[in-house]
Amino acid sequence: MFHWLEKNPFFFAAAISIVISFAGLIEIVPNFTQAGRPLIDMKPRTVLEIAGKNVYMKDNCMACHSQMIRPFKSETDRYGAYSLSGEYAYDRPFLWGSKRTGPDLHRIGNYRTTDWHEAHMLNPPLIVPGSIMPAYDHQFVNLADIETAYAEAVTVKNVFHTPYGPEVRRGREAWEAYKPTLIEEARKIASDMKDPRVIEAMKKGDVPEVVALIAYMNSLK
Amino acid sequence: MNTVTIKFLAFSAILMTATISVVMSLDIEIFEDTTNTLTIFGIVIPLSINMLTMAGAIAIAVITSMVTGKYIHQMKTDTATGKLAEESWDGIGEYKNELPSGWAYTFLGLFIWSMWYGFIGYPINAYSQIGEYNEEVLAYNKKFEHKHKNADEETLKKMGESIFSVQCSQCHGEKGDGLSGRAEDFTQKSTESILKIINEGQNALHSFPGGMPGGMASGQDAEDIAKYVASGFKGTEPPMYAxxxxxxxxxxxxxxxxGPRINGFDMKNTLAKGKKGLIGEMPAFNTLITPIQEKALTVYIQSLSN
Structure with a gap:
C-alpha cells in the first residue's frame, strides 16, 4: 500500500515526521487553539497603550522584566494570580521575557499607580533603595509615536480581526477623528503627573513617551 | 560450581569489601539509625536510608558479577543449535529459533501496560501544573491559617515587617517614612494634613457616600483635634472631638x-479599596494580601509610630 513511499525519499521523510509527531500533534494542537483564545470580555489594547507597548519594546524593558507569572505559590504571593494563555491573545508579539533582573510586570497595573511610575522612571533608586534600574529621563522628553500605534491597531484589526471598533480604520481622516479620544485618554493619566515637561507637552497636545508607557503599565492587570 | 563462577563470586566479594571499607572510613552510620525497623523471622533489621543504600550496592555488585560471569562462561562453552533458515546471506545463516520466552513476556506485559496507560492511567491520573499549584496553595493556606490563628504580637509584627518590605516599601520606604512626602509617613501622623482634612473634608476611602464634609470644626477647636488625633489620642480629649x-x-x-479608623492608620479600607488622598493614589491590595497578613501589617505599621 505504501510501497511508492519507499521510492520517494522526500515523501517518506515527511510521512515519518507525521507518524512520529502524531501523538504530540493530537495532544498539543487542540490544547493550543483552546487555551490561546482571548479571555471572555477581554478588550484589545487602546492605541495609547499600543504606543506604550512600543516604548516598552524600544527601551528593551523585557530584557530585565518578564510578563509571565508562573503557577507557583511564591510567585502568586508576590505578583498576583498566575498568567493564562488567553491573556496574551492580543499581544503581538507577546512580551513574556525570560530574565528577571527586575520584578515581573504582568499585573503591575493592580498595585502601582501613575504617580509611582512617574517618580520611579525619573530616579528608580530613590523609590526602591538598592535598585539597579537606570533612569528613563528621555521618556519625559521624547514624544510617543501615536501614529504608528494607530497604524498598528488598524493592521491587527484587518489582518488578525482583533476586535477594535469601527473608529479604528484605514485613512488619515479616520486617524484625525480618533486622535482626540487618544489625547483625552492621555490627559486623564497626565493629570496625576507632576513633571513640568509632561504638563507642558500635554498642553500642546503632544503625548510624551512616559504617558503612553504608564497607560500601558496601568493596563497590565 | 565451575571455576568461572567462583572467580566472579570472589570478584564481587572484593567489590563489597572495598565498598564497606570506604563507607567505614567515611564515618557513615549504617546500622545506627533505628527509628524504622523491619522484622523478618524474628530478626530485627534497622531500616535507615544508608542501610538500604548499602544493601542496594551489595545487590548490584553480586548481580553484576553473576550475570557477567554467566555470559562469559556461555560465550566460552556454548554451541549454537537449531534449524537453519533456508536463506543464506553470503554464507551467513540464521537459526529459526523461537522468540526467547523472557522477551515475549516482557513484550506482552508492555502491551498490556500501554493499553492501561493509554485508556485509564493517563486520562485519570494526568498531571496538571495548575492542579498541583491549587493543591499546594490550599494545603499551605490551611496550614498557615491554623498556625497563625492566634498568633502573638511578636510573630505578627515580624510577619508584617517582611510583608511590608515586599509589598509596601516601594512607596512607603524601607523604614515606613513615606520617602519624604511621596507616600503616607507611618512613623508619625502629621498635624497639618489632619488639619487640612478637617478644613477641606475628604472622601479618599469611599467608606461613606459623600465622604466627610469640610469645616465640621474650625479655628482653635480644629487645631486641638488635629493635635489630639496626631498624637495618637494621648492627653485630654478636646470637647469638640465629639x-x-x-x-x-x-x-x-x-x-x-x-468612618475609617483614625486612632492609627486605617488598614482595612485602604488595602481593600485603595486610596486617593492628599498625597497621591494608592492602589488596592485586595488581590495580594490575606486577612491574617492584613492583621500582621496593621500590627507592624502601628508599631512604627509608637
Whole structure:
C-alpha cells in the first residue's frame, strides 16, 4: 500500500515526521487553539497603550522584566494570580521575557499607580533603595509615536480581526477623528503627573513617551 | 560450581569489601539509625536510608558479577543449535529459533501496560501544573491559617515587617517614612494634613457616600483635634472631638461602613479599596494580601509610630 513511499525519499521523510509527531500533534494542537483564545470580555489594547507597548519594546524593558507569572505559590504571593494563555491573545508579539533582573510586570497595573511610575522612571533608586534600574529621563522628553500605534491597531484589526471598533480604520481622516479620544485618554493619566515637561507637552497636545508607557503599565492587570 | 563462577563470586566479594571499607572510613552510620525497623523471622533489621543504600550496592555488585560471569562462561562453552533458515546471506545463516520466552513476556506485559496507560492511567491520573499549584496553595493556606490563628504580637509584627518590605516599601520606604512626602509617613501622623482634612473634608476611602464634609470644626477647636488625633489620642480629649466621634468612633477606632479608623492608620479600607488622598493614589491590595497578613501589617505599621 505504501510501497511508492519507499521510492520517494522526500515523501517518506515527511510521512515519518507525521507518524512520529502524531501523538504530540493530537495532544498539543487542540490544547493550543483552546487555551490561546482571548479571555471572555477581554478588550484589545487602546492605541495609547499600543504606543506604550512600543516604548516598552524600544527601551528593551523585557530584557530585565518578564510578563509571565508562573503557577507557583511564591510567585502568586508576590505578583498576583498566575498568567493564562488567553491573556496574551492580543499581544503581538507577546512580551513574556525570560530574565528577571527586575520584578515581573504582568499585573503591575493592580498595585502601582501613575504617580509611582512617574517618580520611579525619573530616579528608580530613590523609590526602591538598592535598585539597579537606570533612569528613563528621555521618556519625559521624547514624544510617543501615536501614529504608528494607530497604524498598528488598524493592521491587527484587518489582518488578525482583533476586535477594535469601527473608529479604528484605514485613512488619515479616520486617524484625525480618533486622535482626540487618544489625547483625552492621555490627559486623564497626565493629570496625576507632576513633571513640568509632561504638563507642558500635554498642553500642546503632544503625548510624551512616559504617558503612553504608564497607560500601558496601568493596563497590565 | 565451575571455576568461572567462583572467580566472579570472589570478584564481587572484593567489590563489597572495598565498598564497606570506604563507607567505614567515611564515618557513615549504617546500622545506627533505628527509628524504622523491619522484622523478618524474628530478626530485627534497622531500616535507615544508608542501610538500604548499602544493601542496594551489595545487590548490584553480586548481580553484576553473576550475570557477567554467566555470559562469559556461555560465550566460552556454548554451541549454537537449531534449524537453519533456508536463506543464506553470503554464507551467513540464521537459526529459526523461537522468540526467547523472557522477551515475549516482557513484550506482552508492555502491551498490556500501554493499553492501561493509554485508556485509564493517563486520562485519570494526568498531571496538571495548575492542579498541583491549587493543591499546594490550599494545603499551605490551611496550614498557615491554623498556625497563625492566634498568633502573638511578636510573630505578627515580624510577619508584617517582611510583608511590608515586599509589598509596601516601594512607596512607603524601607523604614515606613513615606520617602519624604511621596507616600503616607507611618512613623508619625502629621498635624497639618489632619488639619487640612478637617478644613477641606475628604472622601479618599469611599467608606461613606459623600465622604466627610469640610469645616465640621474650625479655628482653635480644629487645631486641638488635629493635635489630639496626631498624637495618637494621648492627653485630654478636646470637647469638640465629639463631632468626630460620631463617625470615627469614641476612641477613633472607626465605624464599619461609616468612618475609617483614625486612632492609627486605617488598614482595612485602604488595602481593600485603595486610596486617593492628599498625597497621591494608592492602589488596592485586595488581590495580594490575606486577612491574617492584613492583621500582621496593621500590627507592624502601628508599631512604627509608637
Amino acid at each position: 463631632v468626630c466621634g460620631g463617625c470615627h468612633g469614641a476612641n477613633g477606632e472607626g465605624v464599619e461602613m461609616v
